[in-house]
Amino acid sequence: MIDWREELHPRARGRFAEKEAARATEALATLADVKNMREYRERASTHPIVREPTTPPPAGRPAYNPDIRRDDNDDGIADRSRVGLGGRDTVPPGEIPRLPNLTEHEREVESRFADAYERDPQAKVDAYRATVKNNVFNTDDAKMLSPDYNPPKEMGMSREEVNDLRSRNNVLVHQTANAIAKTAFLQRLDELPPGSSVLVTSGGCAAGKTYATGHIEQAKALESLVGATWDAAGEQNSTENPWILDECRARGLKPIFSFVDADPLARWSSDHPHGVIERAAGKGRMVDARLFADSYAEGAKNFAAFHAAHKDDPDVGFILIDVRTDPVVPRLLESFPEVALRTDADEIYAQASRIVDEKPGLNPAIRRGATVGRRIWGSP
Amino acid sequence: MSSIAALAEILRSNLEQNLADPEAFEIERELQEDAIEPIPDLGFPVALPDLNPDGSTTPKP
Numbered sequence: 001m002i003d004w005r006e007e008l009h010p011r012a013r014g015r016f017a018e019k020e021a022a023r024a025t026e027a028l029a030t031l032a033d034v035k036n037m038r039e040y041r042e043r044a045s046t047h048p049i050v051r052e053p054t055t056p057p058p059a060g061r062p063a064y065n066p067d068i069r070r071d072d073n074d075d076g077i078a079d080r081s082r083v084g085l086g087g088r089d090t091v092p093p094g095e096i097p098r099l100p101n102l103t104e105h106e107r108e109v110e111s112r113f114a115d116a117y118e119r120d121p122q123a124k125v126d127a128y129r130a131t132v133k134n135n136v137f138n139t140d141d142a143k144m145l146s147p148d149y150n151p152p153k154e155m156g157m158s159r160e161e162v163n164d165l166r167s168r169n170n171v172l173v174h175q176t177a178n179a180i181a182k183t184a185f186l187q188r189l190d191e192l193p194p195g196s197s198v199l200v201t202s203g204g205c206a207a208g209k210t211y212a213t214g215h216i217e218q219a220k221a222l223e224s225l226v227g228a229t230w231d232a233a234g235e236q237n238s239t240e241n242p243w244i245l246d247e248c249r250a251r252g253l254k255p256i257f258s259f260v261d262a263d264p265l266a267r268w269s270s271d272h273p274h275g276v277i278e279r280a281a282g283k284g285r286m287v288d289a290r291l292f293a294d295s296y297a298e299g300a301k302n303f304a305a306f307h308a309a310h311k312d313d314p315d316v317g318f319i320l321i322d323v324r325t326d327p328v329v330p331r332l333l334e335s336f337p338e339v340a341l342r343t344d345a346d347e348i349y350a351q352a353s354r355i356v357d358e359k360p361g362l363n364p365a366i367r368r369g370a371t372v373g374r375r376i377w378g379s380p
Numbered sequence: 381m382s383s384i385a386a387l388a389e390i391l392r393s394n395l396e397q398n399l400a401d402p403e404a405f406e407i408e409r410e411l412q413e414d415a416i417e418p419i420p421d422l423g424f425p426v427a428l429p430d431l432n433p434d435g436s437t438t439p440k441p
Binding site for chain 1: 397398404406
């Protein structure tokens with residue numbers, strides 16, 4: 001039985017909003033005379049969300065908090081990001097990583113999906129595969145299997161209530177969804193005849209990867225050229241590409257890796273029609289600021305190293321697309337965009353966090369989704 | 381890998397079209413997502429508990 005505490009009952013949006021507004025007001029008050037980013041960082045660490053009590057993972061399960069720059073095989077590509085599985089990992093066998101520093105309610109949401117997957121992984125993979133369109137595999141789509149992210153229709157929740165759930169619970173269901181999508185993708189690769197092409201899309205959160213693979217009709221055109229598409233979650237920081245290359249080579253498949261390069265702050269801003277905040281207002285799924293920043297800075301470094309190592313391999317293709325111009329006019333690039341490598345994750349994290357803190361009218365669920373990482377991984 | 385150029389142009393033109401009209405893209409995505417039901421055996425209630433004025437909840441039978 002779920003205990004809808006802390007104003008988390010969907011019909012308690014007003015109460016939840018009141019509480020979040022109080023937290024936001026407290027946070028904003030501490031920023032009143034902030035003059036620069038150094039001062040902002042000092043104050044950001046006092047945000048009320050940081051003080052919320054936490055519940056550890058289930059007994060015997062260590063919290064998953066990897067060094068996202070660790071590179072054990074020295075290939076220039078980090079082994080893990082903060083969420084999802086390790087770049088080269090799939091489950092089964094194994095267990096779903098459990099995040100550090102979750103509240104009791106957040107831990108419940110994480111456990112509900114992860115425990116169910118661990119009890120019967122293939123059933124969840126089968127359920128996800130039944131929803132896959134045009135052979136495009138995507139971690140975000142697999143989140144739809146979680147009722148904490150996609151509540152049953154019988155509950156009669158409004159679009160706004162559903163969006164609130166998605167903004168609050170996005171990061172909590174990410175690990176399991178990534179495991180489901182990776183396993184499903186591997187099973188699709190097993191079905192492809194040797195020589196088939198496989199498309200992989202990489203880039204920061206909301207850079208435009210999913211826009212590139214397109215909606216149904218556009219994706220059909222893609223499907224005529226590739227046997228499967230891995231529409232990577234930005235939060236994985238392009239750590240999965242070596243795994244995909246190995247899995248493709250083991251099956252005689254030809255992978256094509258694409259990278260969409262976008263300006264991170266333009267993609268975060270609520271003033272931008274394609275921004276993360278704007279997207280969350282329309283359809284939920286708010287991305288935490290820490291993960292967002294990593295996805296651009298670490299993701300670019302990891303992809304650049306992968307590109308440099310394999311750009312001349314005869315069995316590997318690359319497509320690089322720039323969407324930094326304003327207004328956006330996507331253009332194909334001949335070489336990896338150096339500007340992407342100058343992105344500083346901590347700087348973007350601080351700037352993105354400050355935008356959220358200084359926006360008093362922001363939807364409270366979006367605010368929570370954007371700032372929960374301060375408790376989970378630390379303040380800007 | 382002769383198909384790479386064709387694939388690149390598809391990705392570029394999809395991006396161009398969907399960035400120009402994100403609303404149409406999102407509406408179609410939403411319709412796709414709405415057709416997906418969550419896994420039913422996770423212990424999640426099928427009916428919301430009643431929300432009492434004091435903020436407590438009463439589970440439905």
